[in-house]
Amino acid sequence: MKRLLTALCFAALTCGSASAFPDKDVKIIVPFAPGGGVDVTVRFLSEVAPKYMDGKNLIVENMPGGGAVIGQTAGANARPDGYTLLAYTSSVVSNPMQKQTSFTYKDFALVNMYCFDPEVLVVPKDSPFKTLKDFIEASKTEEISMATPGHSTSHHLAAQLLEQHFGSKFGYIHSSSSAQQLTQLLGGHVQSSMMALGEITSYVADGSIRVLGLMSDANYAGAENYTRFSSLGFNTEWGAFRGVAAPSRTPKDVVKSLSDAFEKMANDPAFKERMDKAGFPMQVYNAEQFSKYVDEVAVIYEKLLKPAK
Amino acid sequence: MDIIYSSFATVLTPDVFFVLALGVLLGLVVGAIPGLNDTITLAVLVPVTFSMSPHYAFALLVGVYCSACYGGSIPAILLKIPGTASSVVTTMDGNAMARKGEGGLALGISTISSVSGGLFSAVVLMFFAPALAGYALRFGPPEYCALAVLGLSTVAGMSGKKVLKNLIVCVLGLLISTIGMSPQTGFPRYTMGVMLLYEGVPLVPMLIGLFGVSSVLHMLERLGNEREQGVPEQLPVVGKTLPSRALLISLAPVILLGSVVGTVIGIIPGAGMIMAIYLAYDLTRTRYRSLPFGTGVPHGVAAPESANNAVVSGSMVPLLALGVPGNSTSALFLGALMIQGLRPGPALFKENPETAFFIIVAFFVANLIMGPMGLCLGRMLAKVIFRISTLLLSGCIVLLCCTGAFSVGLDPVYIWVALIFGVIGFIMDKTGLPQAPLVLAMVLGPMMETGFEQSLVLSKGSFLIFFQRPISCAMLIVSALFCLIPVFTWLRAKLKTA
Structure with missing residues (x-):
């Protein structure tokens, strides 16, 4: 009986937390030093984030070094609960093809792309x-x-x-x-x-x-x-993409609610104005569109980088 | 002109002035702590400026950037540990002066030179930024290669009697600089699969090791000797701070030379502080050949210290006029500008002249505040450092070295780099190998390699490109002269005796 109760309680707890995501601040790892394009744009996002995350903050943590590998590894190994995200850029795709990393671009559940340069x-x-x-x-x-x-x-x-x-x-x-x-x-x-x-x-x-x-x-x-x-006749869409991703084992519904939240942030007028003033071209992809695009791009990266290895 | 006046008015409003002074103080402190430097501090501060008004934000950043490299001279003089890379050269004569009991005077000269160098380049920035930025653009691959050669050729002039040892160390530094990904082919060299080495041996932990950790090893050795012999070493005195009028007059040309060299090198994007301090030191040496440099000559402090502060405002010239940062520290200003909703680029002076001139004037004022503040801090630190026991001091330094090295990359591997180079530095001291050429070669190696390979791509393999372009050709001729100076002096001496 006791065990059943505990199980029930536990179920109730997990259920409750899943429906009320996020119930604490969300951290996003920027694998570059502060002041760069990725860092600045993520900070623009974090400014409008509380509006769309039940008043919870989006906390930016810079983890530069190793050509972004250090931060990206931390992002891949983070607890897959949706509270630790990674600023996901093309180097997540290219780093594993050029260096010995413990992750590949597939180790992430993509959440949203907010900027395409x-x-x-x-x-x-x-x-x-x-x-x-x-x-x-x-x-x-x-x-x-x-x-x-x-x-x-x-x-x-x-x-x-x-x-x-x-x-x-x-x-x-x-x-x-x-x-x-x-x-x-x-x-x-x-x-x-x-x-x-x-x-x-x-x-x-x-x-x-x-x-x-x-x-x-x-x-x-x-x-x-x-x-x-x-x-x-050259039809490849090519550019620097800046997006957000969670570790791949993050529950689907959490990724979904994150994806919705980030889409709203990226469409926030205050965010758009900031991006426009600083000169970053905008393009918003939701989780599926972003995943599809990255998969396409990764094939090209693979073809170009593999012989160089 | 009006805009300069109104910028002065803005900078001198009490609240903005207070933030600027706060920035200067912060810069002095982080500069004086080995391992912390302006780049790290600005990287931490740039995100903080997000919620500040532009005036506070830039006042704070300018204050830190301006005074950090001067703060670095304090431990360089007192402990022979450069607080930042920019005071590596100051250790040579500055610390020798402190050992002679002229520590206060060395601090005073360093302050006067730094302030003068900073003011000089701030004035240049104020009136000639757009014109000079165009000059910076004339530096293409062959020019960078020639500039690196020019920098390395100063080693030959620096050597005196120890030519061979200097050259050995220089080559060693060049070899170390080849570690990492080849810039032109992307091929990893000597990385042994270690992640850290893909980016090359990191400079800051290396400096911390070469100077900081090795100095602790020396202290411990001294402690051991004292315990055996029972005679504690005589502690040096701080002495008076302000130089006499005669000394000041004799130093004026040196300070002017350092300021010019620093400003010119600062404007060239990517040439960097280390290049400037070595060039200034070497040019001074060549001019005052009779002085015993390295044994505590005031000129040897004035030259690099005026040069490194001149680089600071100099590096803002291409940033403000073109949106191209001169070094990794001024690159952080790019982020700060973007955060404030300003687009860095050639239009900045036209579209937002208030911000551009505010930054410039802030540099000018920050240099003025820095003088008295730095002198107070320097004398205070000197008294503390000379009073506490060697054991306690060395413990503090080890702690600072480890945290400093760690903070560079937030990775414990960086501490190992510092420790390894600490042992190397100690061995170099014991065998009479100078560390200065090692640092110079490590910094200039990649510049020379990239410039060389890029030039050959441009010229499709012809070496003539280095001589067809006037700037590059001139620099190569000057470096050839630098290398020949020792030969000439030797010949002249030979002829005299014969």
């Missing part, structure tokens, strides 16, 4: 290339120098995709940060560069660089006139 091909202002077509045609016959913010970054892979698709040839200049990459481009030391839309808006407005092509067909504010890569 599409890939753009940019050239210095006085570049001889005027259109995307010019550039691609030229790159088939001569080697064009191409700046990236690092070897095996998503920007490097984007350029490799072009090489595969069009037979282009690029001489890579790998910098160690996007700041250095930008200096190379602004100074006219390289002929072209793969970057994220959000990084370049103010330089395009200022006239110091030009956008030749955008690797996405979606609509972004200020990007209406950019040539899409799909016009040349």
